[in-house]
Amino acid sequence: MSRRRAVITGIGVVAPGGVGRERFWELLAAGRTATRTITFFDPSGFRSRMAAECDFDPAAEGLTPQEIRRMDRAAQLAVVSAREAWRDSGLAADGVPPERIGVSLGSAVGCTTGLEEEYVVLSDGGRHWLVDPAYAVPHLYGYMAPSTLACEVAWACRAEGPVALISTGCTSGLDAVGHGCRLIQDGAADVVVAGATDAPVSPITVACFDAIRATSPNNADPEHASRPFDRRRDGFVLGEGAAIMIIEELEAARRRGASVYCEIVGFATRSNAYHMTGLKPDGREMAEAIRVALDQARLNPEDVDYVNAHGSGTKQNDRHETAAFKRSLGEHARRVPVSSIKSMVGHSLGAIGSIEVAACALAIEHQVVPPTANLLEPDPECDLDYVPLTAREHRIDVVLSVGSGFGGFQSAMLLADPWKVPR
Known part of the structure; x- marks a missing residue:
């Protein structure tokens, strides 16, 4: 019996330089850079003070006040990307039984942003060793559990099939798409919402990479600091973002007349x-x-x-x-x-x-x-x-x-x- 073929029929992206796959591709095709001095917090005390930040307004992208309150930034990026990917795929809202929809989401550092922000509040800026839980947001536990990210995407796409959070460092996004592909090939799902999200531009993450000197110190020229394969390269520039793909079985995509980007x-x-x-x-x-x-x-x-x-x-x-x-x-x-x-x-x-x-x-x-x-x-x-x-x-x-x-x-x-x- 031949293995089922897995194809990508929808793409959603929130990346530095623009929200949406079209703006993302325009930036790449033009060769523009989206790296700049960090604006999310005062980076003056750090060795590397640059990042590729997303200009992302969750309310403008359709998230409700309750969703914004509940979700860490990484979850917000993932859900907005997933909704774009689903629309792009042309799948009807009720076209696939929920139990045949899966989610495979990758993340290296989970809800780092939310955890750090809450620690600052609970500890009064780090002044108290014993923190007062009364000051915590009600969704703090969700920030601690990375699987919350996959759950948010599952809720957004009404996925009741296999749902997983893949965390393998910087290969998490590639591995999550690979896992989603195998769910299709093995017949465990008919549609998989697969991709990854991370929002690590926070003081704790910057400090960690400063400690091992992995990031570029070229703060005077952030636009040109990320220079792979160049003789003068001196480290990477931290970024954030999310990308989600809709993966389907090829014959099913053909039957419904879907546009296919490619096969995995x-x-x-x-x-x-x-x-x-x-x-x-x-x-x-x-x-x-x-x-x-x-x-x-x-x-x-x-x-x-x-x-x-x-x-x-x-x-x-x-x-x-x-x-x-x-x-x-x-x-x-x-x-x-x-x-x-x-x-x-x-x-x-x-x-x-x-x-x-x-x-x-x-x-x-x-x-x-x-x-x-x-x-x-x-x-x-x-x-x-x-x-x-x-x-x-x-x-x-x-x-x-x-x-x-x-x-x-x-x-x-x-x-x-x-x-x-x-x-």
């Missing part, structure tokens, strides 16, 4: 079992994830038309995945265009993998490779075609998207045009 044809994840933040220079674990994803898709390295890199802009990551591409794709690694959208929208931790999947699906739709912004002085050790500065028209039938996360997580996903790539 391969997914694999590996761990390096090595170090919490360190990466081996040979890229072996990422290369293995790519190899397994290619095998699942029954594709050769030469079939890949575009690689969406993790491209965080740290010294070790960019060298690591350059080595992984060479190891897994062979000589084709030198011919295929590769780029990192983190140069434009920052690194939103667990959310970025799903935001990148959305970018890959839109790249297939528009037949355009987004650029790597700010790549002015290529690192000689990163010697592939990293599409500097300007988007490129290019035939794209198959896209490889990869992710790398603290803890050694390495994930790879292949997306393809189902009408052009035989299965």
